[in-house]
Amino acid sequence: MLLKRFASTSTGTLPQTIRQILCSEKDTASKIHVHGWIKSVRQQKNVTFAVVNDGSCASGLQAVLSSSLHANFHSLTNGASVRMTGSLVTSPGAGQAHELKVDSLEILGECNPDVYPIQKQSLTLEYLRDHAHLRPRTDANAAVLRLRNSLVKSLHAFFERQDFCYAHTPILTSSDCEGAGETFRVTPSSTPTPEYESTPPDPHAEFFSKPAYLTVSSQLHLEALASSISRVYALSPCFRAERSQTNRHLAEFWMLEAEWAWAKEVDDVCGVVEACVKDALGAGRDERALLARGIAGQEERVKSLEAAAASEPWPRMTYTEAISELEKCHTSTASRTRPFAFEPKWGHGLQSEHEKWLSEVLVKGPVFVTDYPSTLKPFYMRMNDDEKTVACFDLLVPFVGELVGGSLREERLEPLQQRMTSHGLDPAGEEYGWYVDLRRYGSAPHGGFGLGLERLVSWVSGIENVRECIAMPRWAKRMLL
Amino acid sequence: MLLKRFASTSTGTLPQTIRQILCSEKDTASKIHVHGWIKSVRQQKNVTFAVVNDGSCASGLQAVLSSSLHANFHSLTNGASVRMTGSLVTSPGAGQAHELKVDSLEILGECNPDVYPIQKQSLTLEYLRDHAHLRPRTDANAAVLRLRNSLVKSLHAFFERQDFCYAHTPILTSSDCEGAGETFRVTPSSTPTPEYESTPPDPHAEFFSKPAYLTVSSQLHLEALASSISRVYALSPCFRAERSQTNRHLAEFWMLEAEWAWAKEVDDVCGVVEACVKDALGAGRDERALLARGIAGQEERVKSLEAAAASEPWPRMTYTEAISELEKCHTSTASRTRPFAFEPKWGHGLQSEHEKWLSEVLVKGPVFVTDYPSTLKPFYMRMNDDEKTVACFDLLVPFVGELVGGSLREERLEPLQQRMTSHGLDPAGEEYGWYVDLRRYGSAPHGGFGLGLERLVSWVSGIENVRECIAMPRWAKRMLL
Numbered sequence: 001m002l003l004k005r006f007a008s009t010s011t012g013t014l015p016q017t018i019r020q021i022l023c024s025e026k027d028t029a030s031k032i033h034v035h036g037w038i039k040s041v042r043q044q045k046n047v048t049f050a051v052v053n054d055g056s057c058a059s060g061l062q063a064v065l066s067s068s069l070h071a072n073f074h075s076l077t078n079g080a081s082v083r084m085t086g087s088l089v090t091s092p093g094a095g096q097a098h099e100l101k102v103d104s105l106e107i108l109g110e111c112n113p114d115v116y117p118i119q120k121q122s123l124t125l126e127y128l129r130d131h132a133h134l135r136p137r138t139d140a141n142a143a144v145l146r147l148r149n150s151l152v153k154s155l156h157a158f159f160e161r162q163d164f165c166y167a168h169t170p171i172l173t174s175s176d177c178e179g180a181g182e183t184f185r186v187t188p189s190s191t192p193t194p195e196y197e198s199t200p201p202d203p204h205a206e207f208f209s210k211p212a213y214l215t216v217s218s219q220l221h222l223e224a225l226a227s228s229i230s231r232v233y234a235l236s237p238c239f240r241a242e243r244s245q246t247n248r249h250l251a252e253f254w255m256l257e258a259e260w261a262w263a264k265e266v267d268d269v270c271g272v273v274e275a276c277v278k279d280a281l282g283a284g285r286d287e288r289a290l291l292a293r294g295i296a297g298q299e300e301r302v303k304s305l306e307a308a309a310a311s312e313p314w315p316r317m318t319y320t321e322a323i324s325e326l327e328k329c330h331t332s333t334a335s336r337t338r339p340f341a342f343e344p345k346w347g348h349g350l351q352s353e354h355e356k357w358l359s360e361v362l363v364k365g366p367v368f369v370t371d372y373p374s375t376l377k378p379f380y381m382r383m384n385d386d387e388k389t390v391a392c393f394d395l396l397v398p399f400v401g402e403l404v405g406g407s408l409r410e411e412r413l414e415p416l417q418q419r420m421t422s423h424g425l426d427p428a429g430e431e432y433g434w435y436v437d438l439r440r441y442g443s444a445p446h447g448g449f450g451l452g453l454e455r456l457v458s459w460v461s462g463i464e465n466v467r468e469c470i471a472m473p474r475w476a477k478r479m480l481l
Numbered sequence: 482m483l484l485k486r487f488a489s490t491s492t493g494t495l496p497q498t499i500r501q502i503l504c505s506e507k508d509t510a511s512k513i514h515v516h517g518w519i520k521s522v523r524q525q526k527n528v529t530f531a532v533v534n535d536g537s538c539a540s541g542l543q544a545v546l547s548s549s550l551h552a553n554f555h556s557l558t559n560g561a562s563v564r565m566t567g568s569l570v571t572s573p574g575a576g577q578a579h580e581l582k583v584d585s586l587e588i589l590g591e592c593n594p595d596v597y598p599i600q601k602q603s604l605t606l607e608y609l610r611d612h613a614h615l616r617p618r619t620d621a622n623a624a625v626l627r628l629r630n631s632l633v634k635s636l637h638a639f640f641e642r643q644d645f646c647y648a649h650t651p652i653l654t655s656s657d658c659e660g661a662g663e664t665f666r667v668t669p670s671s672t673p674t675p676e677y678e679s680t681p682p683d684p685h686a687e688f689f690s691k692p693a694y695l696t697v698s699s700q701l702h703l704e705a706l707a708s709s710i711s712r713v714y715a716l717s718p719c720f721r722a723e724r725s726q727t728n729r730h731l732a733e734f735w736m737l738e739a740e741w742a743w744a745k746e747v748d749d750v751c752g753v754v755e756a757c758v759k760d761a762l763g764a765g766r767d768e769r770a771l772l773a774r775g776i777a778g779q780e781e782r783v784k785s786l787e788a789a790a791a792s793e794p795w796p797r798m799t800y801t802e803a804i805s806e807l808e809k810c811h812t813s814t815a816s817r818t819r820p821f822a823f824e825p826k827w828g829h830g831l832q833s834e835h836e837k838w839l840s841e842v843l844v845k846g847p848v849f850v851t852d853y854p855s856t857l858k859p860f861y862m863r864m865n866d867d868e869k870t871v872a873c874f875d876l877l878v879p880f881v882g883e884l885v886g887g888s889l890r891e892e893r894l895e896p897l898q899q900r901m902t903s904h905g906l907d908p909a910g911e912e913y914g915w916y917v918d919l920r921r922y923g924s925a926p927h928g929g930f931g932l933g934l935e936r937l938v939s940w941v942s943g944i945e946n947v948r949e950c951i952a953m954p955r956w957a958k959r960m961l962l
Contacts, residue, residue, distance in 0.1 A: 012756020014741070017644045017711065035711070035743040037923050054742070055710030056644055081923040083743075109892070109924035116922050133915035134922070136709035145710055149646045156637065163498045163537055165630045168934075170953045171652070171718045172733050174960060185670040188722035189694060190663070207722060207732070208960035213670060221953060221962060228617035229536030229626055230498065230516070237652045237718070241669035241688060251688070252653050260495070261535070262516040262564075275493020411590070434614035434962055441597050441615070442518050442562040443590035453649075472651045472702060479655060479689035481702060481915055 017056035021088065022098065034061060034084045034100060037137070038111075040120070041076055050076060052084065052100075055142050058286040062091065062099040071105040078120060079111030079137070125468065132472055132480040140294050143287040145471060148457050150284035152235065155256055158276045164231040164258065169221035171237065172212045175431050182241045184214040184251075214239035217450060220380070220435055222259035223409060226446055227438050233258035235453070243476045247465040248401065250454060252474040259448030266391045267316070269406050269447040270368045273395055274314055277366075277404070280456060281309040291461045301462045304398050308365050316368040319389065320346065325362055326354050349376050350394075352401055359396040366397045379423040380435075382408035382447075383415055391447075400459045406449025413439040498537035502569060503579065515542060515565045515581060518618070519592075521601070522557055531557060533565065533581075536623050539767040543572065543580040552586040559601060560592030560618065606949065613953055613961040621775050624768040626952060629938050631765035633716065636737055639757045645712040645739065650702035652718065653693045656912050663722045665695040665732075695720035698931060701861070701916055703740035704890060707927055708919050714739035716934070724957045728946040729882065731935060733955040740929030747872045748797070750887050750928040751849045754876055755795055758847075758885070761937060762790040772942045782943045785879050789846050797849040800870065801827065806843055807835050830857050831875075833882055840877040847878045860904040861916075863889035863928075864896055872928075881940045887930025894920040 016024070018036060036054035043049075046067050053060030063084055065071070076082070083106040091099040118137050128135045135141045159166065172186055188207045206212070218234045225232045238255045258276075263269055292298040308314070317325075326344035342351045350358075350369070359367050371389040374381070381390035392407030410416040416439055417427040427436045457469035467473040472481050497505070499517060517535035524530075527548050534541030544565055546552070557563070564587040572580040599618050609616045616622045640647065653667055669688045687693070699715045706713045719736045739757075744750055773779040789795070798806075807825035823832040831839075831850070840848050852870040855862070862871035873888030891897040897920055898908040908917045938950035948954040953962050 012752045012754075012759075014643050014712070014753065015743075020644055035925070037709075037925075055646075056712070079923040081742075081925040108926065109920075109922075111923040118922075133705045133918060136706050137922075142709050145648060145706065146646055149648070152647055153637075153641065156634075160634065162495050163501055165536075165627055166633055167626060167630070167952055168718070168735055170733060170955060170960075170962065172720075172955050172960060173962065175962075183670045184667045184688075186665045186667055186695065188663070189666040190722070207665075207724075207957060208955065209958045210960065212960060214667065224614045224962065225617050225626065225952060228518075228623050231495070231537070237649070239653075241671070243688075252651060254649055261562075262496075271493040272495065273493075278493075437614060439590075441590075441599075441618075442560040442592040444516070444518075444562040445589065471648060471706060474651060474653050474689065476688060477690045479651075479653060479691065479693060481651065481654065481656075481705065 018052070018054050018061045019056035022057060022059070022061065026088065029087060031085055031103065032088060032100075034063070034086070035108075036060070036082065038076060038078055038080045038082060039139070040078065043073075048073060048076070052082060055136075055146075058139070058143055058146075058290040059096070062093070062096050063102050064099055065102045065105060069102065069105060072107055075107045075110050076105075077111055077113045077116075079113075079116050079118060080107055081109035081111075082107055125465070129467060129473070129478075130480070136471065140291060141468070143290045144457065144461060144463065144469060147284040147287040147291070147461055148453070148469070150287065151280050151453070151456055151460065154280045154283040155235070155276065158279050159231075159233050159258065162231065162272075164233050164260070165225075165229050167222065167225050167232045167234050169215070169218035169225070169234050169236060171215050172208070173215045173221075174208075174210055174212065175220065183216060184239050184241050186212040186214060216240055217255065218257045219259065219448065219450065222257055222448065223380075223435070223446065224438060226259040226261050226448070227442070227444065230261040231258075232260070241476075245476065247467070248455065248458075250466055250470065250473055250475050253466070253470070254453040256451040256453055257448065259446065261444040261446045263408060263447035264445050266370050266393055266408055266447070269408065269449060270316060270370070270393055270395075271313075273368075273393075273404050273406065273449050273451075274366075277395070277451070277456070278309055281305060281460065284460070288461060291463065295462050298462050301399060304365065305460065308397070311365060314366045314368060314395075315363050316370060316393075318370050319350075319372045322350070322354075322358055322369045326350075326357065329357065329362075347373050347375065355394075355396045355401040356398075359401075360398045364398070366395060366403075368393045368395050374419075377407070379419040379425060380407075380409050380416075382410045383419070393449075397459055399462075399464075400455050402452075403455050403459060404449050404451045406447065408445065408447040411439060411443045411445050413443065499533070499535050499542045500537035503538060503540070503542065507569065510568060512566050512584065513569060513581075515544070515567070516589075517541070517563065519557060519559055519561045519563060520620070521559065524554075529554060529557070533563060536617075536627075539620070539624055539627075539771040540577070543574070543577050544583050545580055546583045546586060550583065550586055553588055556588045556591050557586075558592055558594045558597075560594075560597050560599060561588055562590035562592075563588055606946070610948060610954070610959075611961075617952065621772060622949070624771045625938065625942060625944065625950060628765040628768040628772070628942055629934070629950070631768070632761050632934070632937055632941065635761045635764040636716070636757065639760050640712075640714050640739065643712065643753075645714050645741070646706075646710050648703065648706050648713045648715050650696070650699035650706075650715050650717060652696050653689070654696050654702075655689075655691055655693065656701065664697060665720050665722050667693040667695060697721055698736065699738045700740065700929065700931065703738055703929065704861075704916070704927065705919060707740040707742050707929070708923070708925065711743065712739075712741040722957075726957065728948070729936065729939075731947055731951065731954055731956050734947070734951070735934040737932040737934055738929065740927060742925040742927045744889060744928035745926050747851050747874055747889055747928070750889065750930060751797060751851070751874055751876075752794075754849075754874075754885050754887060754930050754932075755847075758876070758932070758937075759790055762786060762941065765941070769942060772944065776943050779943050782880060785846065786941065789878070792846060795847045795849060795876075796844050797851060797874075799851050800831075800853045803831070803835075803839055803850045807831075807838065810838065810843075828854050828856065836875075836877045836882040837879075840882075841879045845879070847876060847884075849874045849876055855900075858888070860900045860906060861888075861890050861897075863891045864900070878940050880943075880945075881936050883933075884936050884940060885930050885932045887928065889926065889928040892920055892924045892926050894924065 036052040039051040086102040395404035454466040454469040517533040520532040567583040876885035935947040935950040
């Protein structure tokens with residue numbers, strides 16, 4: 001038999017990253033290998049200092065290269081990829097505890113400084129968006145990617161502790177959960193090849209036997225799963241064919257959605273949201289410090305975040321109370337110009353300016369607004385006893401606005417059927433009949449919420465536009481890579 | 482100010498699930514509350530036994546109800562949702578260590594046994610697929626959901642230990658990474674409303690200014706990120722408009738894809754794959770035991786899995802060696818009927834029957850087949866020095882076939898440009914120009930792999946068809962919910 005069983009020194013363990021090397025922080029006589037990209041170079045008479053980073057941490061590692069090294073110092077430029085061998089020693093200089101005394105240097109990939117699009121000087125957001133494939137090479141964008149990773153880890157850890165099951169709900173679906181109508185349609189880009197079907201296919205026939213759309217929310221599907229395994233959550237891409245160009249909207253974004261059985265009060269759902277978001281506020285401190293340095297006026301935001309993380313239960317007010325506060329502000333202002341462009345009025349949606357005022361001015365921190373009028377909300381939210389409002393909430397946070405939305409779901413068969421009919425949906429139809437079925441067999445009170453991941457990144461990092469909060473953003477008229 | 486600061490007993494901590502209660506396994510005088518669905522009921526003269534489960538574990542909890550309870554025993558049927566209060570006591574019966582002595586019972590949601598579609602008797606796979614919204618209520622499907630959760634957790638934990646950054650790559654893209662052509666096209670389902678655009682929109686104009694497709698792989702995007710933060714992975718939905726109806730293919734499936742800089746040998750990439758998959762083989766033991774009970778002939782598979790988890794480095798052979806072994810088998814068989822429908826031949830792809838023979842008959846376990854002819858593989862794989870084969874591998878496992886595919890990527894500018902041109906791709910074009918750019922500025926040797934999550938679930942669980950390995954499967958002509 002010709003089987004070549006490699007003696008294989010490969011244990012599946014990769015060499016240490018620069019972050020790991022710096023965390024171990026030990027002077028070592030033994031040689032270590034460091035890979036990374038050159039971030040800066042400072043040449044002195046007999047010695048060259050270079051900062052090298054593999055993107056694993058905010059700081060990178062200072063490398064000290066003696067001029068006696070047989071190496072191509074000419075190629076040691078910003079952006080070049082290198083392999084260095086040397087020893088980690090205590091740094092005599094300020095700014096870092098340890099540095100790498102380099103014994104040998106290998107340039108793996110040169111980077112011509114005359115044409116490299118990522119120059120050291122500050123580049124505009126728009127320029128970097130145009131260079132989406134190279135944007136991660138900036139310190140700021142790399143920090144956002146690591147911060148996002150830290151936030152997701154924190155969310156996963158929270159739900160694992162609470163015994164939730166992570167689930168994958170479908171991206172392709174036939175229903176439009178939010179009823180907003182701004183969906184994307186999906187069709188195969190080519191007709192089938194004859195090898196699979198003996199009769200010529202009907203080009204008008206749907207691939208899935210019915211029209212397919214990209215999901216706008218995993219909620220309805222999560223409800224089906226929560227009717228069996230009680231506690232489920234998904235971290236899933238969602239899609240809206242939104243043509244408006246705001247700094248809070250993307251055509252493709254990621255949502256953390258959780259759904260659980262046996263929830264009976266909106267207040268309980270808010271409690272879980274608050275615990276989960278407060279946890280996340282502790283994530284990625286190095287990255288946030290790096291990002292705060294790059295943005296003007298960050299002190300206020302950072303202070304507000306720290307206060308939110310430390311504060312007692314975040315305030316909760318009903319929509320009716322919120323409207324009353326907004327009306328008071330709108331009419332009592334001494335100045336002749338009203339503070340809001342839109343008049344706050346019971347029965348009307350809260351505008352972005354209203355949401356900001358509630359969290360930034362009135363509460364000065366995160367605030368839950370609960371029990372909105374049923375006419376403003378989707379059919380699946382549980383009707384309150386007043387028959388006017390539904391058992392729901394939005395979590396509003398400073399600088400961002402709505403971060404989370406959630407509710408109890410209508411678990412009673414007849415009230416759900418009534419709501420659907422009044423929303424023009426057929427409770428017995430193919431599209432939503434299955435959803436009604438969940439109330440027919442062992443229905444359980446339940447609730448849940450959805451959190452926009454890019455908005456969480458935006459709030460925590462202080463980055464204003466969600467286009468900088470995801471690696472490769474998509475919005476109307478723009479899809480690079 | 483009208484702010485109502487709830488004194489809020491809600492700490493964000495949910496009550497214990499049945500799994501958590503059983504893990505704590507303490508007799509307790511204090512009352513506990515249990516929520517769940519009735520799984521079975523056995524009535525005796527003075528006492529009723531009911532198994533209740535909230536889907537958090539394989540076993541559920543036995544509840545003992547005295548006939549003196551003031552409760553509606555008539556509604557205590559399979560599928561009903563209940564709330565029970567009582568104390569956890571040592572069980573005198575066989576089959577469980579603890580049971581719940583019930584003090585009070587509340588039926589939250591009835592389930593009429595005459596019409597409930599999920600009856601106790603065994604239901605066919607096809608029937609359950611038709612009842613996709615209720616399928617999770619079967620013990621087997623709930624176990625698959627928890628097993629999938631455990632596998633994903635294991636994968637996340639592995640990459641976290643190796644200092645990888647979890648990333649979200651785009652689902653909507655303009656490129657077709659694998660060049661297979663079986664993509665889905667995405668268009669907005671409605672034209673914009675006039676409030677966003679003052680001029681009437683051109684219905685033929687693309688929403689993203691160019692055609693958008695659903696991704697078939699995150700790899701190219703991960704390569705861009707690995708050129709900055711070195712180690713990245715994604716767990717992402719992928720889509721193929723595949724019309725073939727096999728038990729290994731779905732139109733929507735999830736892929737774990739990892740990519741990292743500084744990898745120089747295929748052997749190193751295989752080492753990471755092996756460590757990661759072996760880790761996963763330890764996940765979800767309770768669920769796998771439950772699932773094995775339901776499937777005939779599981780002993781051999783379970784034994785083979787245990788051997789794989791425990792074995793020394795999995796064998797690695799080149800494609801050339803594999804073909805030679807297959808040829809030997811094909812021609813040396815004594816019987817006149819050849820063992821393979823497709824003749825194994827250098828330069829031709831390995832058929833599913835070949836892959837199964839290699840892992841199930843020749844190696845009797847997982848095997849890496851490396852260095853396939855370049856003509857069989859996509860443009861991005863690194864050319865070997867022989868100029869005929871590429872530095873790639875497939876991991877073949879018994880009962881499933883290909884579980885993982887990976888390679889070193891061509892990091893040298895000119896060889897990449899040549900491969901692209903010979904594949905009919907424009908190295909300077911808008912679609913792939915950015916990908917070539919990654920080799921222009923500080924290029925680094927790198928590699929990675931993709932693992933089909935449903936196939937991993939299938940291998941580990943012994944469930945033959947991937948349609949049972951995801952909550953709500955989509956394939957040609959079929960999209961429920």
